Amino acid sequence: MKINENTNILIVGLGIIGGSYAKGLTKKGLKVHAIDTDRETIEYALANNIIYEGSTEADADLIGAADVVIFALYPHIFKEWIRDNQQYFKSGAILTDVTGVKGCVVYDIQNMLRDDCEYIAAHPMAGCERLGIQNSNEKIFHAANYIVVPTERNTEEAKDVCRQIGKLLRFARISELPPNDHDEMIGFVSQLTHCIAMSLMTCNHTEKLEDYTGDSFRDLTRIARIDETMWSELFLLNKDALLHQMKLFTMEFSKLERMLMEADKEGIKDMMRRSTARRKLFDKEKPEEE
Amino acid sequence: MKINENTNILIVGLGIIGGSYAKGLTKKGLKVHAIDTDRETIEYALANNIIYEGSTEADADLIGAADVVIFALYPHIFKEWIRDNQQYFKSGAILTDVTGVKGCVVYDIQNMLRDDCEYIAAHPMAGCERLGIQNSNEKIFHAANYIVVPTERNTEEAKDVCRQIGKLLRFARISELPPNDHDEMIGFVSQLTHCIAMSLMTCNHTEKLEDYTGDSFRDLTRIARIDETMWSELFLLNKDALLHQMKLFTMEFSKLERMLMEADKEGIKDMMRRSTARRKLFDKEKPEEE
Numbered sequence: 001m002k003i004n005e006n007t008n009i010l011i012v013g014l015g016i017i018g019g020s021y022a023k024g025l026t027k028k029g030l031k032v033h034a035i036d037t038d039r040e041t042i043e044y045a046l047a048n049n050i051i052y053e054g055s056t057e058a059d060a061d062l063i064g065a066a067d068v069v070i071f072a073l074y075p076h077i078f079k080e081w082i083r084d085n086q087q088y089f090k091s092g093a094i095l096t097d098v099t100g101v102k103g104c105v106v107y108d109i110q111n112m113l114r115d116d117c118e119y120i121a122a123h124p125m126a127g128c129e130r131l132g133i134q135n136s137n138e139k140i141f142h143a144a145n146y147i148v149v150p151t152e153r154n155t156e157e158a159k160d161v162c163r164q165i166g167k168l169l170r171f172a173r174i175s176e177l178p179p180n181d182h183d184e185m186i187g188f189v190s191q192l193t194h195c196i197a198m199s200l201m202t203c204n205h206t207e208k209l210e211d212y213t214g215d216s217f218r219d220l221t222r223i224a225r226i227d228e229t230m231w232s233e234l235f236l237l238n239k240d241a242l243l244h245q246m247k248l249f250t251m252e253f254s255k256l257e258r259m260l261m262e263a264d265k266e267g268i269k270d271m272m273r274r275s276t277a278r279r280k281l282f283d284k285e286k287p288e289e290e
Numbered sequence: 291m292k293i294n295e296n297t298n299i300l301i302v303g304l305g306i307i308g309g310s311y312a313k314g315l316t317k318k319g320l321k322v323h324a325i326d327t328d329r330e331t332i333e334y335a336l337a338n339n340i341i342y343e344g345s346t347e348a349d350a351d352l353i354g355a356a357d358v359v360i361f362a363l364y365p366h367i368f369k370e371w372i373r374d375n376q377q378y379f380k381s382g383a384i385l386t387d388v389t390g391v392k393g394c395v396v397y398d399i400q401n402m403l404r405d406d407c408e409y410i411a412a413h414p415m416a417g418c419e420r421l422g423i424q425n426s427n428e429k430i431f432h433a434a435n436y437i438v439v440p441t442e443r444n445t446e447e448a449k450d451v452c453r454q455i456g457k458l459l460r461f462a463r464i465s466e467l468p469p470n471d472h473d474e475m476i477g478f479v480s481q482l483t484h485c486i487a488m489s490l491m492t493c494n495h496t497e498k499l500e501d502y503t504g505d506s507f508r509d510l511t512r513i514a515r516i517d518e519t520m521w522s523e524l525f526l527l528n529k530d531a532l533l534h535q536m537k538l539f540t541m542e543f544s545k546l547e548r549m550l551m552e553a554d555k556e557g558i559k560d561m562m563r564r565s566t567a568r569r570k571l572f573d574k575e576k577p578e579e580e
Contacts, residue, residue, distance in 0.1 A: 125504035145502055175501055188494050189507040195546055196486055196510060198565040203542035204478050204535065210572045211465055212435055214415035217479040217572070219509045220486060224569040228562035232555050239550055245494065246547050250540070252493035256485055257536050260529055265522050272518035275488040279514040282500045282507070 001067065001094065001157060003164045005029050010066035011051075012081065014041050016128050017098045018072030019136030022050045024169040027138065033062055041133050050133070063088035068161060071097040074230060075105050075237055082109055086117070094161050095119040100186060100230075101238045102149045102179040110153055120158040121149040123182065124171065125190070129225040138169065146171035149182045187241035192249060194231060195242070197224040291357065291384065291447060293454045295319050300356035301341075302371065304331050306418050307388050308362030309426030312340045314459040317428065323352055331423050340423070353378035358451060361387040364520060365395050365527055372399055376407070384451050385409040390476060391528045392439045392469040400443055410448040411439040413472065414461065415480070419515040428459065436461035439472045477531035482539060484521060485532070487514040 001007070009025060011018045014036040022032045022045060034054040036042055042054040055062050063069070063085060071078050078099060089095075095117060099105050106121045113119050126144035128135060146166035150159055159176070166174040177185065200217075201224035235242055259267040291297070299315060301308050304326040312322050312335060324344040326332055332344040345352050353359070353375060361368050368389060379385075385407060389395050396411045403409050416434035418425060436456035440449055449466070456464040467475065490507075491514035525532055549557040 125502065127504070127506075144504060147502060173501065177502070185496070185499065185502050188496070189499060189503050193490070193506040193510045195543065196490065197506075198561060199539060199543040199546055200483070200486065201565040201568050202561060203538045206475075206478070209475065209479060211463065212415065212437060212467070212475050213479050213572055214417070214434060216417075216483040216487075216513050219512055220483045221569055221572065222509055223506045224565045226562045226566055228559040228566070231562060232558045235550060235558060236553055236555060239553070243547065243550060246543070246550075248493045249489060250543065250547075253485065253489040253536070253540065256489055257533065257540075260525060260533060260536075263526055263529070265526060268522045268525060269518040271488060271492060272516045272521060275491040275514045276516055276518070278491050279511055282503055282511065 001161055003030070003068065003161065003168065005031065007031075008065050008067045009033065010035065010062060010069045011072060012036075012069060013072035014038075014045055014051075014054075014133045014136075015072060016131050016133070016136055017124065017126075018070070019045070019050065019133035020126075020138050020140055021070060021072065021098070021124075021169065022133075023136055024138030024141060025165075026050055026052070028168045030168070033066065035059065035062065036133075044133055050136075058085045058088070060088045064090050066090060066093055068165075069093060069095045070165070071095065071099070073097075073099075074233055075099050075101065076233065078105065079108060079112075082119075083112060086112075086114055089114065089117045091116040093117045094158050096122050096158075096162055096165065098122065098124050100190065100234045101183055103183045104237045106149065106151060106179050110151060118155060118158045120154045120162055121151075121179070122162045122165070123147045123149060123186070124166075124169070129223060131227055141169045141171050143172050146174045147182060148174065148176045149179055150176065151179065183238050183241050184244075187238055187245045191235060191238060191242045192245040194223050194226060195235075195246060196249070197221050198226065200224065291451055293320070293358065293451065293458065295321065297321075298355050298357045299323065300325065300352060300359045301362060302326075302359060303362035304328075304335055304341075304344075304423045304426075305362060306421050306423070306426050307414065307416075308360070309335070309340065309423035310416075310428050310430055311360060311362065311388070311414075311459065312423075313426055314428030314431060315455075316340055316342070318458045320458070323356065325349065325352065326423075334423055340426075348375045348378070350378045354380050356380060356383055358455075359383060359385045360455070361385065361389070363387075363389075364523055365389050365391065366523065368395065369398060369402075372409075373402060376402075376404055379404065379407045381406040383407045384448050386412045386448075386452055386455065388412065388414050390480070390524045391473055393473045394527045396439065396441060396469050400441060408445060408448045410444045410452055411441075411469070412452045412455070413437045413439060413476070414456075414459070419513060421517060431459045431461050433462050436464045437472060438464065438466045439469055440466065441469065473528050473531045474534075477528055477535045481525060481528060481532045482535040484513050484516060485525075485536060486539070487511050488516065490514065
């Protein structure tokens with residue numbers, strides 16, 4: 001399937017990510033349809049030409065016309081939605097998603113899905129601490145990673161459709177990972193970092209600290225503004241991988257604590273050198289000029 | 291003392307912070323002199339009109355002409371410098387600094403200093419992960435906090451000189467803290483955050499993680515590039531305060547770990563709500579348009 005102006009695209013869930021997908025794909029000249037249970041969201045999206053058509057309900061016609069369906073829902077709602085509405089899919093439709101954890105979602109959905117449709121998981125690694133379509137912005141993808149997360153059951157065609165979406169949305173890098181590797185990686189780079197930011201934000205109750213805060217503290221706590229419904233669900237769905245990463249971090253942090261207690265200056269310096277060297281690998285490529 | 295174009299200002303140490311001070315003050319029309327042991331640094335500063343005059347040595351004339359001397363040196367070098375060169379100061383000179391820890395520096399220097407000069411500590415809470423005068427940039431101060439850290443021995447005049455410097459450099463906020471409160475605060479907002487960033491950077495050796503990294507991880511590890519000579523010294527000079535803050539953080543992080551083990555969704559959500567609410571206090575005021 002080659003995605004072009006004749007492809008019928010349906011996005012289910014127009015939050016910050018679904019809305020940003022809609023903006024990005026509409027700007028590429030595609031006809032984007034959407035379903036969101038919130039009436040104001042659909043009205044806003046229509047009034048601002050973010051989508052071509054929309055509904056607050058699982059409209060059989062809208063669903064049945066879609067060649068590609070992109071789900072941007074909470075994981076448990078995503079599963080329920082498939083269970084309740086999969087009879088409406090067009091035969092041959094390709095489904096994908098933006099869900100932040102995969103192992104606990106992908107196999108369940110592939111197992112319950114009709115044989116004549118295909119679901120392939122994907123994860124756009126971008127976000128925003130503000131929520132809702134009003135804050136959506138397709139530029140959050142331009143310097144970000146897009147990960148296709150196929151299982152053995154996925155076809156080359158479906159992987160290709162995902163890669164096309166990643167390219168249309170102008171992600172800086174498109175890659176592929178199996179579900180388990182994805183969840184381990186996400187436990188480290190995304191979930192552990194949110195656990196750290198939250199703990200840093202709540203561990204010291206001194207008043208007026210904000211008067212003295214530098215950029216370091218602001219950087220480390222930007223993601224401490226966190227949507228508790230979404231993230232508590234994501235944490236618990238990836239509990240084992242996350243707990244493992246938390247343990248690795250705690251062990252390393254304790255090592256530093258011990259070196260400090262023992263005034264082991266050389267040990268601290270050595271850790272700082274390793275930290276500096278490893279951080280250089282993670283410098284971001286500059287996004288194209290907008 | 292009113293700082294104006296007739297005030298002779300001397301900066302000792304033209305690194306990233308000393309250099310940024312020099313640029314900012316020179317742009318305000320002041321005559322800035324500098325001492326740095328590195329010849330290239332002085333040559334660069336002169337060639338780029340960052341300073342008016344400079345020397346690689348503790349030049350008696352240069353020191354003796356200064357009304358205000360600003361020290362931007364490693365803490366232990368700062369103390370040695372005062373011990374070795376204080377005989378050259380002009381009577382009535384006001385000395386200040388940019389050192390990141392205070393308790394272990396301020397009293398020692400005030401105790402050893404000649405009676406006819408005054409040293410008042412100050413801390414510009416801004417920095418940069420790159421080093422050296424080539425990377426200096428006075429704009430790093432424009433949205434930042436500037437803290438005057440007086441003791442009971444400091445005069446109103448000296449405090450006022452510090453505040454004038456803060457204003458000339460266009461800091462967003464100028465405040466005052468006693469040395470112990472300063473060190474406790476810095477242990478939390480600056481040193482603890484660097485310990486976290488380092489531990490996060492070195493706790494997981496998986497290769498190719500950089501291919502999948504989102505903004506969260508980059509934000510939390512920006513400061514993992516760390517000058518080991520400076521920071522190991524700052525950590526050890528503020529050891530007790532830092533260890534206390536590390537303990538507070540570890541306790542909070544362990545609480546979250548436990549809630550996750552027990553799948554205590556409500557507890558996790560509650561912590562997320564507290565984190566979100568507290569983070570809002572720390573949103574940065576926008577700097578003026580440049």
